[in-house]
Amino acid sequence: MINDKRIIYSGMQATGTLTLGNYLGALKNWVTLSSEYECIYGVMDLHSLTVRQVPAKFRKSARSIYALYVAAGLDPEKNCIYYQSHVSGHAELSWILGCFTYMGELNRMTQFKDKSAKHADNINAGLYTYPVLMAADILLYQADLVPIGVDQKQHLEITRDIAQRFNAIYGDVFTVPEAYVPKTGAKIMSLQDPMKKMSKSDENVNATILLLDSKDDILRKFKRAVTDSDSAVRYAEEKPGISNLMGIYSCVTGKSFEEIEKEFDGRGYGDFKAAVGEAVADALAPLKARYQELMADKAYLDSMIKMNDEKAQYYASKTLRKVQKKVGLTERIR
């Protein structure tokens, strides 16, 4: 608890840029949480180091993602938005927790298996201990709830296991976090393969709407979106492409599936895809404008980063000191 509120913790990796899937599936929901919860969101730049980065480009995307969090509506005065690498406690706690994590557990992580298959030339120890660092992120802030997608569920499970194991030995040190499943919000799928999640690292540029895409790009990508052979705008499991577009349209317009079906009754996919494109471009326009403003105002963004770093540091060091003491590390002489 912070200020009598339960704590929410989440974050995204600091590479590339954010997609419509990140926005509708996560960010847009995060924005609604700040009145009810104490929210802490990291730009997870340490996790990004598991893949080789070009330093200047990496630095730029990390700042861009910070600005996108804010542009999407997360008020940096109400939410603690910070860079993971600015709080050294993540790395310090990660080491300690690593000593409470079994290799057998890490061997079971499906993301590690997938990623090592993808980067066979660089299967580094960081990739292997990625879930331990993630556990440290979450436990450092005593988070009650962690909004995550299904692909991160296994990482939250291991976080809970580590926390419970530690607590069983040393007493109630960590809050055992739970996954937060938002009431609304959608899992947005690739526009080119609706069985696959929309991802910023997709090789097919047409598969993904980026938050900073131009209106023309957005319209073009929706026009090319994969659908199915009949032509009815109807939500159905056997129509994953159209259903995905309906989910997107519903998210940005607030219309229900029935309303959408009625609106496009007797009209073809062409009309529908154009309408989805327009609606998404309209929804993203203010976000993009705010982003440009933020990126132009270095002093403001820097001041928010500094303020939140200090806030995060404060919460983190409280937990870290407690942990160090519990495991018997020698206290510093002050």
Ligand code: TRP
């Ligand atoms: N692994 C997460 C992802 O790729 C990002 C992440 C790192 C995270 N640390 C976290 C998410 C802590 C939630 C909580 O999506």
